[in-house]
Amino acid sequence: MFFSNLLVPILKNNPSEAKIKSHKLMLRTGMIKQSSAGIYSWLPLGFKIMKKIENIVREEQNRINAQEILMPTIQSSDIWKESGRYEDYGEEMLRITDRQKREMLYGPTNEELVTDIFRNSIKSYKSLPQLLYHIQWKFRDELRPRFGIMRCREFYMKDAYSFDLNDDEGEYSYNKFFLSYLKLFKRLDLKAIPMAADTGPIGGNLSHEFIILAETGESKIYTDKNIFEVNHQNCEINKISLENLRKNFDKYYAVTDEKYNKIEFDKLVKKEDQLETKGIEVGHIFYFGDKYSKPMNASVDYDGKKVFVKMGSYGVGVSRLVGAIIEAKFDEKNENMIWPINVAPYECVIIPLISKSDKTNLEKSMKVFNKLKENKIDTIIDNTEENFSSKMKKFNLIGVPYQILLGKKTDDDMLEFKKVGEESVKLKIDEIIKIINSKKN
């Protein structure tokens, strides 16, 4: 309820070690604290945002009937030797020897472990499809961790896996996740473009990266502007509708650096539709058929025949999204951040002008707070003794999207209400509640 009770170690100035917007803002507003190279603790403000993102990810996975499980962080090297990736993975894999001298590792991804679960649990094709996901910590021992939680070593990720009888069904599962990701990013108020991508170390022949536009992005992207007009709102979860959705996206040129070809770009995209900008990867999906099921012997019985299941995997960086949203939304010049309402640490902050002799505004804050709480608006009161305008500036930076200002001229009915970066207006509390709640979904 009161900001003064929270552990939010705000810094007066930008920390010198931070080079990109998200890293600066997260340190400055006390969202995270580095504990060692590329490893961070999440303090209350950052934790709350990440948790809200996690819950939206979960809701969207459940909506396509994916089942949540939870695999451990520490894995045996045995299954990685079975799949043939143990040596391939190189030094990015954190290798561990336990007290019994067994070779273990901290999972950088879970294709092997989930395939092991599948082959021990499912015997008949009648139990297909199986869509399984988990949200768990991963570790990749980056040579040079940097950019805060954007390129760190221990990170929080949702990874899902699909198991199907044949490629046709497998692609149907792939397309479900494709739609699910579009819905997810929309709820995070991000414009994410699905781009045909290389499959890299995961393998397979079909893959899309979901890229959001951000000037500070790590990858250069080249795209046809019309891709932004493709609408997924009316897409239903059936094969035809999902295939059409894929086609509607795939017909536009949209690639990252590594796949860019200037001649092709100019040939396929009219000059006025060409967009060259930068982006950040926020999701990556893969279809790789029997790449893991075959060496690991994950099969089902189909009409008396043994059929290796067809698999795909689907990742979203939950902790990374916190940074990606900042890269997309933070107006660094004006020091204004606006969190998308669905993941804001608080939806509204009440900022009372408090003087030593006059606490009436603080009392009023509590009344307003209770009214907002009754209407399920996640609110905080800045009861600190800082002056009025520093509190406003601090909260412009923290990024709670709406502010209610209780200053000198406050009357009882009309409240001064402000969206960060806009002018304030005088509104009745019921109107404020209506506005805030109308933005959530």
Next chain:
Amino acid sequence: MFFSNLLVPILKNNPSEAKIKSHKLMLRTGMIKQSSAGIYSWLPLGFKIMKKIENIVREEQNRINAQEILMPTIQSSDIWKESGRYEDYGEEMLRITDRQKREMLYGPTNEELVTDIFRNSIKSYKSLPQLLYHIQWKFRDELRPRFGIMRCREFYMKDAYSFDLNDDEGEYSYNKFFLSYLKLFKRLDLKAIPMAADTGPIGGNLSHEFIILAETGESKIYTDKNIFEVNHQNCEINKISLENLRKNFDKYYAVTDEKYNKIEFDKLVKKEDQLETKGIEVGHIFYFGDKYSKPMNASVDYDGKKVFVKMGSYGVGVSRLVGAIIEAKFDEKNENMIWPINVAPYECVIIPLISKSDKTNLEKSMKVFNKLKENKIDTIIDNTEENFSSKMKKFNLIGVPYQILLGKKTDDDMLEFKKVGEESVKLKIDEIIKIINSKKN
């Protein structure tokens, strides 16, 4: 909605490797799968139970204004050298060398890391008390992991830490957690007794273990029966009320093996009030003053003086509670499990008698399902083709507390409703809804 879609690999017989009730039941009903010694994956049924427990733990922590944060699993050895525990911890600590040859470890507990966060964030006594908690995976490299998730290596735990100006305030924080734990276990329908305990490697001079009674428990306990009558319902969160609560418990003899003394027991407890039984530890709280704050230099400024903060720590094994509840609730002889309603994987199962020629009961199931769903009852339909009585037996084992049976004689208004282990009764759906919802809290 349909059981047939879920990944629940039920075993026909008890697995031979399992020695205790919880391990047997969890493997048998496909709640977990071992991935390597002492390391488990949580499959949908087990995951759901653990998640419900986690959410109740979270609610009860928030209720005493503890703030949630999230510390990483991998820690630097540096802070453990500062506190002096790096060598002490022995082989149970999973030690890791990263690619840069830095000494890291998988956190078995977090006193050092949270103290480091505190000393970097809080400077003034005015910001006290700070109650911080996180729910995160821990690793203890047990020499002989056994009993499934009851004595495993990677486990999920809530650990909280309090920071206060002096011992008086510190004990007030300690008592808040004391009450919080009583409320938590009550919501899990567990009778937990707080027992004065040794502090062990955590250190300090004040500690309680919370022990639940279970015949298969690991520790022998000796207690005065009257301790079960101590009531915490009317305890309020203020110093006097909490102190009285502590006194009301502490006046009864209640110890584990290690502290047991027969002469004392006979002297302090009347013969007819003596209870010797077995128990399982489900929570442990410690007050250790400046044991960590002093070597790690975590202090606040108080009237110009530097004061080392007084700390306590408060643990609950979230994954362990899943097993502990089974140990307390599973009637192994009759193969009946009843999950406490607040953490049941589903609150109600609809079991329709289905034949190849007649699907009317399945249609009816869906109507009943929708009605229950509207009333926020977490329900599953067993649409599998097994026969009626095997479905009932299977669900007696899974432990969904309530069953609605749609058999041959089903009429439209009166449904056959059954609590596991009791006789069925005919009830209208509205009455069923009322009964189930009245049990939740």
